[in-house]
Amino acid sequence: MIKAHGVSWRYGANPVIDGVSVTAQPGRVLGLIGPNGSGKTTLLRLLYGALRSPTGSVTVDGSALTALSPREAALRMAVVVQETGGETALTVAEMVLLGRGPHLSTFQRTGRADHEIAARCLARVGATHLGPRAFGGLSGGERQRVLIARALAQQATHLLLDEPTNHLDIRYQHEVLALVRGLGTCSVVVLHDLNLAARYCDDLVLLGTGGVAAAGPVDEVLDPAILEPVYGIGIKRLDLDGHLHLLFQPLEETVA
DSSP states (O other), X not given: OEEEEEEEEEETTEEEEEEEEEEEOTTOXXXXXXXXXXXXXXXXXXXXXXXXXXXXEEEETTEEGGGSOHHHHHHXXXXXXXXOOXXXXXXXXXXXXXGGGGGSOTTOOOOHHHHHHHHHHHHHTTOGGGTTXXXXXXXHHHHXXXXXXXXXXXXXXXXXXXXXXXXXXXXXXXXXXXXXHHTOSEEEEEOSOHHHHHHHOSEEEEEOSSSEEEEEEHHHHOOHHHHXXXXXXXXXXXXXXXXXXXXXXXXXXHHO
């Protein structure tokens, strides 16, 4: 479980997150949603410690995040950030092996078991064929899948992902999120696509201007009456074959 209580962050004089409290439950996928600039990525960074809130606290399974060593934090939380496109001479297989780092002592080298875990994780994201290739030569979508494989190789009890479906085609968007949902870990995912959030998240936190506009189970948060004022667009909700779907249209068209 990851719990944030009263966390805040500002860039200069502009508060982005102001006294926000969220809880990510064991075995459930928590989606962070909201319009551009609402603080989704900032909140995620506060949850895994890339940013340290000047207010409130963050705990991981009851332990204060600030009290964990980098290795202890890495054993508990695996993080997939937005793909930056930085160059590296590593192969894909070597990149995924980096996920085994927290499980090794200072001078210990990866062994057969680590290589087998890395290979299984590449297979789980449909990227076994990429193993020998240079990571720097991959497309954006291929890189994203490899970074998710690296996080899986970390075998942490919590998984945090910042827009993991960026650069992925429709098939892999669904495959990756279905994989995350099937892991049974405590997962936190930043998503822009509300229909993907509806299908693969258990709980949602909807961020508005400076804070939480709504939080709770998917069915409660994805209410057009809640979403429309935050996103500024007309929304119609449909329930088809047991799945929730949202349709969007500009507000001026709904008025007309």
